[in-house]
Amino acid sequence: MIIDALQPTADDRFTFGLWTVGNPGSDPFGLAVRASMTPTHIVAKLAECGAWGVNLHDNDLVPFGASAAERDAIVSEFKAALKVHGMVVPMATTNLFSHPCFKDGAFTADDPRVRAFALRKAMDGIDLGAELGAATYVFWGGREGTEVDASRDPRTAIGRMRDAIDFLCDYVKDRGYAMRFALEAKPNEPRGDLYLATTGHMLHFISTLRNEAMVGVNPEVAHETMAGLSMTHAVGQAMEAGKLFHIDLNGQKAGRFDQDLRFGSEDLKQAFLLVRLLEGSAGGARYDGPRHFDAHAYRTEDEDGVWEFARGCMRTYKLLAARAAAFDADPEVQDLIAERTDPQLDPLLADYSPQKAAALRAVTLDPEAIGQRGLQRERLDQIMTEYLLGAR
Amino acid sequence: MIIDALQPTADDRFTFGLWTVGNPGSDPFGLAVRASMTPTHIVAKLAECGAWGVNLHDNDLVPFGASAAERDAIVSEFKAALKVHGMVVPMATTNLFSHPCFKDGAFTADDPRVRAFALRKAMDGIDLGAELGAATYVFWGGREGTEVDASRDPRTAIGRMRDAIDFLCDYVKDRGYAMRFALEAKPNEPRGDLYLATTGHMLHFISTLRNEAMVGVNPEVAHETMAGLSMTHAVGQAMEAGKLFHIDLNGQKAGRFDQDLRFGSEDLKQAFLLVRLLEGSAGGARYDGPRHFDAHAYRTEDEDGVWEFARGCMRTYKLLAARAAAFDADPEVQDLIAERTDPQLDPLLADYSPQKAAALRAVTLDPEAIGQRGLQRERLDQIMTEYLLGAR
Amino acid sequence: MIIDALQPTADDRFTFGLWTVGNPGSDPFGLAVRASMTPTHIVAKLAECGAWGVNLHDNDLVPFGASAAERDAIVSEFKAALKVHGMVVPMATTNLFSHPCFKDGAFTADDPRVRAFALRKAMDGIDLGAELGAATYVFWGGREGTEVDASRDPRTAIGRMRDAIDFLCDYVKDRGYAMRFALEAKPNEPRGDLYLATTGHMLHFISTLRNEAMVGVNPEVAHETMAGLSMTHAVGQAMEAGKLFHIDLNGQKAGRFDQDLRFGSEDLKQAFLLVRLLEGSAGGARYDGPRHFDAHAYRTEDEDGVWEFARGCMRTYKLLAARAAAFDADPEVQDLIAERTDPQLDPLLADYSPQKAAALRAVTLDPEAIGQRGLQRERLDQIMTEYLLGAR
């Protein structure tokens, strides 16, 4: 029964990037193992797999340095393919990391020419995204960091980043694009340390923008996990602040290189908790943006393996969503996680007044007795494990 | 010459906690190895070592559950000792983690009785801090986290934390205390995952408070380093936002348990970069708050070793400050890190206008040529290494 | 159906330590949350939960410094309880880490008096283990490490460790005990760095013993995972060498403090792979030693939560074993993992001869064609994920 329900639909809002399924499998120690695929081929195959949309960096579609005529021809062909296959482009972004000119950053680079070139490239990328209908524009600052911190005051870097993002927000407004920005954090790699290293740092940075309202975050499972942080907590903090504008789903082991594995292939418990949060089965609104799989197939795979990978990401997401819904519908679970209320105390715990302070000081509380109550978390977690394993 | 200058002075604003030098050396696998020291003894010895101030949790001084009369007698004796030894109490904090009643959190606990008790204990701790003259009150949420994320929505936890901090801000205002709050993040331990896991997450949380102005951060070297993040970047982000209200200095290896080692005993490069940032030798105002060593002596030490440890923290800090000053005074360094300016481009890189966008698009930029320029970072880092090693 | 089969039996050889279910829940930041349980109570409750055996440190049963008469009375009462409840003691070990005299190591300590006391304590512990029928004696060197590597040459430490283990092997032989040793590695905590940090280092150390034959390893999930290493690979290497003498099962996130969580509560994929290896469903003999859960309940739990925890460890193990068996029985899986053979090449790939070298050089091999073959690992891993999730 569950199995029959695993076929993706448009309502799932599953997306992949051209750079994800199109990844040819080179790495720091090895050459490409798969031939390049054309963007139009990727669109056709993703549609066949059941994806709803496809995302892209400017240079995934239009080669660096292409002429305006080449660009237009490519875009035109791509739009035709989208139409044929019923696919959308919900998100676009700029490649500000591959070219040697970005070797020490783009928006935070010390060389004003690099910052100028980066702004210009981002404006062009935004135009491209707008033309393709992207409602979200992502910024991942792949080179915005250092190995040699003596070279640049981190405050200078943050200031430059703020100038750039605010500049581009105003550009979007000036053009009248219906587009929001989603900023993506990463702790390290390819730079020794990247500025604004986690979703938390990024959320704070956003709070300092002039154009705060149109900027949110794009948390990525792999990036938070590399630092050993809880993706669920990061996404929860972003949702609570109304700032979850996009999400990057994949798999990763903590404390190592950026793996970008198939969603659900690592840490199934964290994946379950994340899907449960996004789907809202335990409460709160369902996240209504794209579920973007920013991952790629193992280097052991040929093209068939790439489409196995893509289908696997979507199947596991749907399976986890079904398991989360069943877990949250279980009366024992509902009982275990029901909010404890106290009519006397609850009104005293927010919105200070001297009267509340006095009342708090007057109430009788027995910390020893409170401390002895068992909280049944082993039972709750074991039930969750058994739902996850399909054994309950 | 440098050596003679290593004696600490009041201007250094070096502080230790009662719980740091007073740590008896128990750990998850072993019993205490040192006898307890009285708070007044610690004050006397820290003064002898050259420290400027001493910090405390409420229960470092006043035992949990002490009567008002006992409390007053203890505080009175402690204040007398401070006066005799010329020591100040710049910071105080609440122990909201040791007692079993806090086993599932304090401000974020599910049980309203725990939240009420935590608020009350914090109010009392604030009163104690105010009485001792503490200008900074630190909150470290040692139990504000989970092992079982199914049990509590992270959004609920953040909301509860906000209610508590805003409540206590208003309490401070109501009492007329000249006190600011400094929030301290930690990724994990003793809980599986702690909410608001890094200084970045905490800075964002602060931006959502009603009383944002009176709340800043207390970054800790060990806590940022446990997650493999750059302490220098975190402190830079806090300083840029005007939110560095306090700092916890110690030593830590990445990716392991909270070690709280002697300052400078691990990652001397990061320690150098941090001291350089705090002392302002490369630019920016000098951080004017306490330099708090939140560390403790190895378990191999007796009491003599504890004071060696305390002197070592301060000596290494001063040594690194001297090395940073020398590095920044070196003309070759100044040349290597001088800001690159471009009269044509600089005005185009902030504060968007359609004219600037057009000008940016019109300017001639050669990314290939820009990418070929070497940035001399190996030279800069090697010079820094040699200053650090005292070889230049 | 699977569910009915989850009740533990003696054939499962599930064991717990007195120190695991008996853990009162103190940690570096908090006091005990649960009352102590007597060893006999633990025996009764573990039997009720379905465990086969119970393991112990000397001081879990007999307090440090107890007289011979006290010891004998305690042991006698304990043996009676074992008999009543049909429980065995398959493993015993020595506490060489809690007492302050071991603060800088036991067998590797610089003070000869500590090394002498440690040997003596271990001999007594071995006698206790033998009396209780333990066939395996574990050594975990909780304090065998350093924070200050200048203090002791690591070669000296290894030499001392070798002397101690060989000494104790000979003691066992001299006494005629039917007992083998299992050495347990850990990378760090409570010491900064522990000697012989992983199962790999320990296997090598064992290869240098005079009494190599009677010494194997006791790999622990949490300890290998703390360093981000593959438990499956470590156990595989130990099994290949005939050295898997015992195993410690629990849960842990990489790159943090030693968590000792309920088995299966973290990294279900790795837990599946480990159980599959131990149960031999994919080939190789089934591991025939105890399945020891070296874990403890969350600090949020009361005693009821402890027994939930214990039952959960065993249920999840059995569930994973059933899932692994189903996975390995799947014809598609069998096809995907079948060994590829090549009658011409296979004989040339081991046991060198000049003729084989010449034949290898003469054979036609096309690396380009070989490199293009897809290996269907995405499919295999997705099938495994779906078996794990009970969806296939």
Add this chain to the structure above:
Amino acid sequence: MIIDALQPTADDRFTFGLWTVGNPGSDPFGLAVRASMTPTHIVAKLAECGAWGVNLHDNDLVPFGASAAERDAIVSEFKAALKVHGMVVPMATTNLFSHPCFKDGAFTADDPRVRAFALRKAMDGIDLGAELGAATYVFWGGREGTEVDASRDPRTAIGRMRDAIDFLCDYVKDRGYAMRFALEAKPNEPRGDLYLATTGHMLHFISTLRNEAMVGVNPEVAHETMAGLSMTHAVGQAMEAGKLFHIDLNGQKAGRFDQDLRFGSEDLKQAFLLVRLLEGSAGGARYDGPRHFDAHAYRTEDEDGVWEFARGCMRTYKLLAARAAAFDADPEVQDLIAERTDPQLDPLLADYSPQKAAALRAVTLDPEAIGQRGLQRERLDQIMTEYLLGAR
């Protein structure tokens, strides 16, 4: 004074790989930033910088697929350059990781054709190394691992690795080459998990070879540090076993991607401890093999930056060696680390006899008194820190 002594000499045995200084600076997110350099140019420049030797993979010198005539011409030109510049080739190795045919391993690959091709390539590489005079042949199994552990039993992989190494040992003997093997471990990257993940695992593997005597290890700072393990302890274990045949020096932060930074640019304390061990200033024989810098310049650098990098590696090594020698010559240090002896106990602590056991049990030992003695490790470590910083 120290500074004058930093010029490298042949006695220092400093080496670099063609692939290290020749690294063009591409990474997973960016293109090459530096032009390729010819091997002969590298030889000339390394000689100018003061290096003693140059190491290489087969394909660093001879392109994959070159004809015998091409190969001979290249080798001949290279040997001429070595002679002109007075450089030696102390170590060579095989590239068994770049080509797509090795995407799932070389010696451990499932496809017998890959294993055959890998053996043949290694034989050819050994011939090349022998021709160039290399006394050490390194094996780093860059692809010997998995992402999908269901695909291959780790025992099978270890067996295949053993067959391959023993085969190639016999090949070396058969050819009469004066060559030893050095095996290099790495925990992960580029594969999810690599077999034989640390120097400890590799030392054990070596103990299981038929040709154990001619095989040792090549520990690498970055690889041990990635897993958060102590390089000093790993090298100490290898030296104690007579198995330190080669060493790879560089810099790395724990818990992240393989950085291969300039030696001494990270964790100066660990670098000091390592150099101290290799140079033997605290006791034990000086390591007499090459000091190989397996690192590369930051991607921000042009060719000038590469030679700054190379000079920096050697300068920092020599500086640390001088500092270690001074530290070990300090009488206070010598006193602090002097071995404690006990004429009564020392003979009882090794080489068991029933008499020794009885004597141990009879001796009076007071664990409380022993536990109270302070070990002055804070003082020792602070002195070391100050030597390291050149302040003492």
